[in-house]
Amino acid sequence: MDGYSYSGRKPHFREELTLVERGTPMGEYLRRFWHPVGLIADATATPRRVRILSEDLVLFRDGAGRPGLVHARCMHRGADLFYGRGEEQGIRCCYHGWMFDVEGRCVDMPMEPDNGCKVRDRIRQPWYPVEERYGLIFAYMGPPDKKPLLPRYELLENLQDGEVIVADDSNLGSGGYGIAPCNWLQHFDNVVDPFHVPVLHQSFSGIQFVAEMGVKPDVQFEAFEQGVRSEQVRDLGDGSKLRRVTEALLPNVRVVPSPRLAMGPTEGIGFVVPIDSTHYLVYNVARAAPGTDLGAIRSKPGGKDWREMTEDERQRFPGDWEAQTSQGEIAFHSEEHLASSDAGIAMLRRLLARQVKLVAEGSDPVGWTQTPGEEWIRSRSGNFTISAEA
Ligand code: FES
Ligand SMILES: [Fe+2]
Structure with missing residues (x-):
């Protein structure tokens, strides 16, 4: 980064207090807490982009009214789940129709023999737990045992x-x-x-x-x-x-x-x-x-x-x-x-x-x-x- 310097040294900022990517000290600290990712009304059958702590995610709501937060890239071949849609049991990818529930389980693979039932249990779309309170949807993005x-x-x-x-x-x-x-x-x-x-x-x-x-x-x-x-x-x-x-x-x-x-x-x-x-x-x-x-x-x-x-x-x-x-x-x-x-x-x-x-x-x-x-x-x-x- 270019910049002025009073000190003659290369100007710098305190990375441990500012950078929030996964793996950075502040990023890991913040990932020990719940953070708002949207208003309650933001989670609907129409997926919504969420960017938080440098991660690109998609927020949706399934047919049972449960909000879900998953990584934006479909684990099949990477299509953006923003172009998918919320259905009864989860979010369905627009490309080949794989559907993931609010905990990332694949519940439908319509183009696979037997609906993919032999492979479905072995995979999981990355997902984060969410809770609704105070008009907001909160997400937890840290280690599961540290929630x-x-x-x-x-x-x-x-x-x-x-x-x-x-x-x-x-x-x-x-x-x-x-x-x-x-x-x-x-x-x-x-x-x-x-x-x-x-x-x-x-x-x-x-x-x-x-x-x-x-x-x-x-x-x-x-x-x-x-x-x-x-x-x-x-x-x-x-x-x-x-x-x-x-x-x-x-x-x-x-x-x-x-x-x-x-x-x-x-x-x-x-x-x-x-x-x-x-x-x-x-x-x-x-x-x-x-x-x-x-x-x-x-x-x-x-x-x-x-x-x-x-x-x-x-x-x-x-x-x-x-x-x-x-x-x-x-x-x-x-x-x-x-x-x-x-x-x-x-x-x-x-x-x-x-x-x-x-x-x-x-x-x-x-x-x-x-x-x-x-x-x-x-x-x-x-x-x-x-x-x-x-
Ligand atoms: S890329 Fe999502 S179902 Fe194929
Ligand atoms: Fe002010």
């Missing part, structure tokens, strides 16, 4: 009257839609970077959220077992203070309270999912009123929807997309100059590096469990008011 329980997030379980769980795959934050063309860690770093808010989202681009967010916060970072927390206190000048708590939870979960300052505990979480080493997607899930479109709750820098902005307008009203993708496909860590305001980022990378090493050495990472009852994840994130007397 953990699918986590339960306390903040998504205690629904108030009239609330439902809504999920969205289109919203990256302030501006930016769908798939971002840069490494996932650039987004995860940003979760523990509260100091960018008064600059990028206010003094630079006008008020992208609400005026109170433009106040420079006093920030305390805290590394704990499961992640990094930042506690931001803003003096609102009327005797009250805003206490805002944001968390990055291992391996890739963001718990960020409303930047428009809905008060109280945070109502949703986001999964920062690497598509490959140079692209990522965020799946957001939240408690909300029925029909709420999470994708529609986003900033309008300069009064415009991000998709309608020209490059010239993005230059005048940059948001998270512009800041993070412009750091490069994979930001060169060798060229950074981390300052005291980056303490949370240093903590997060240290935690991730330790977990990656644990997995490489054969241990189980933090947040991984096969013990029922231990799959609960709790958060202290939210927007809270500290009154004058407090």
Whole structure:
């Protein structure tokens, strides 16, 4: 990769934190957890392409309503199962009609003598287990004996009257839609970077959220077992203070309270999912009123929807997309100059590096469990008011 260098050395990035291919340290660490691969409605009889952790897969639903996730290339002679179709018992390849159930078993070989019954049991289309929860389809792509329980997030379980769980795959934050063309860690770093808010989202681009967010916060970072927390206190000048708590939870979960300052505990979480080493997607899930479109709750820098902005307008009203993708496909860590305001980022990378090493050495990472009852994840994130007397 070409690039500038402050140091005179070849610029480089921390591969163990960024690369997600199978066999890389981070790729193997992430493969110890469940990751969203689609919204529940994405799995239908019409196959849908899924790319995650640099693997090309196909998502479908069989006639019994079971979702399935298989490698895109048919094990017979490699036709793309995207061109197949979901049928009663599985997904049928368009080329010679082999059909695979949701666990990759070949259940039909219509052009073979006896329907292939002599050979069918000896082969298996590569497949991954999936589970549906919180409006999402989660997949596990790691070693079968290391499949953990699918986590339960306390903040998504205690629904108030009239609330439902809504999920969205289109919203990256302030501006930016769908798939971002840069490494996932650039987004995860940003979760523990509260100091960018008064600059990028206010003094630079006008008020992208609400005026109170433009106040420079006093920030305390805290590394704990499961992640990094930042506690931001803003003096609102009327005797009250805003206490805002944001968390990055291992391996890739963001718990960020409303930047428009809905008060109280945070109502949703986001999964920062690497598509490959140079692209990522965020799946957001939240408690909300029925029909709420999470994708529609986003900033309008300069009064415009991000998709309608020209490059010239993005230059005048940059948001998270512009800041993070412009750091490069994979930001060169060798060229950074981390300052005291980056303490949370240093903590997060240290935690991730330790977990990656644990997995490489054969241990189980933090947040991984096969013990029922231990799959609960709790958060202290939210927007809270500290009154004058407090
Ligand atoms: S390539 Fe799929 S059935 Fe032949
Ligand atoms: Fe931001």
